Amino acid sequence: MKKLLLFILFATLLRGGTAQVKVSFTTSFQKANNGKLHVEIPPLKELLHIMLAITPFGIGNDDMFDQNTQYYKDLLRHFKPYENEPIIKTFDSLLNASAYNYIFITGNAMCYDFSGNILKKNDNYIFTAMEVANAKISTNPVTTYKKEIEAFARKAKFKNFYSEHKTYYDSLISDYENGANVSKQWKWLEKNFKTSINSYLILCSPLINGLNYTTAFRDKGFVQILMVLPPLDKNEKMSKEQNELFNTRVMFTEIDHNYVGPPSDDNKVKIDSLFKERATWVNEKADGIYAYPTPVKVFNEYMTFGVFLLYCKDNYDKKTFEETRRGVIQIMEARGFPKMDIFVAGLEQAKIANPNQKIDDLYPNFLAILGAKIGK
Structure with missing residues (x-):
């Protein structure tokens, strides 16, 4: 299996089922989390990642589990x-x-917390991956196990x-809090979209490799992403700004699905008409x-990266933006989205x-521009 394939598969398919969760956001929970970003490596979730990583399936899938770290060597020595x-x-x-059971197992770790050596039910997260x-x-x-x-x-x-x-x-955790600009991304998205999110939660694991995903929890009017x-990636061959842009892109194009989704749903009829000729928009190979x-799924993937470029245009100098723009177009074409250059030009x-x-x-004006560009 290929890392990119797994990333695309899980990230996209989970978004399709975000409504199927059970949470209970109490008044105290909402008060403690409203306007807050939390980055965590919870003990139970990490334990479940480790347990899956030492299975024969996990050992045979370096696209699922990052096996090129000292941490991985440490866990093998301890847990093998x-x-x-x-x-x-x-x-x-x-x-x-x-392979969906990877998400069903690790994605429901939020539902319990360690209390000594016993797992105690969490009051707010009831069933988080259904x-x-x-x-x-x-x-x-x-619960079963x-x-x-x-x-x-x-x-x-x-x-x-642990x-x-x-x-x-x-x-x-410190790397995320100090070097990821998540708050900056959040502020920009809230300014540029009608959607409003109350809280961001990032759950990290050193074992996660290609399986990034996002979902949203909603209860009593409170929304948590x-x-x-x-x-965060730290490539020594890249400059500080290049590393920042890489990590920002990974996060931003996850986060903004939650903002792009509602207007896309509102314009579904036009999107369906414009994107119905699939061969125009994707490379099936x-x-x-x-x-x-x-x-709509094709459009949203184009749109999340297009919005990322709008963010970059507002937050980086012209030279950096142009380099990033070219890079994103190349990445999207390699992933099977050949019209990214036209899509971005229309959005701009x-x-x-x-x-x-x-x-x-x-959306209405943009979709009309896009239709004109492809002769529809």
């Missing part, structure tokens, strides 16, 4: 002696039955491992392109014509 535990074999069979694409579950797997997970954590001395790596976890992301089966034209309009309100 427990690879034949019954719960590990069970998790391996679940992954072999469907549907991915056409795959649905009715029982939380963390609660006793086995607790027993494994005790036997494998997970708390010792404690020994706490400084490392804290450094990854969840992003599941790997650590590209890996993972089947994960965008409808006109619509924005220049109405610089003070919310992006939601640009």
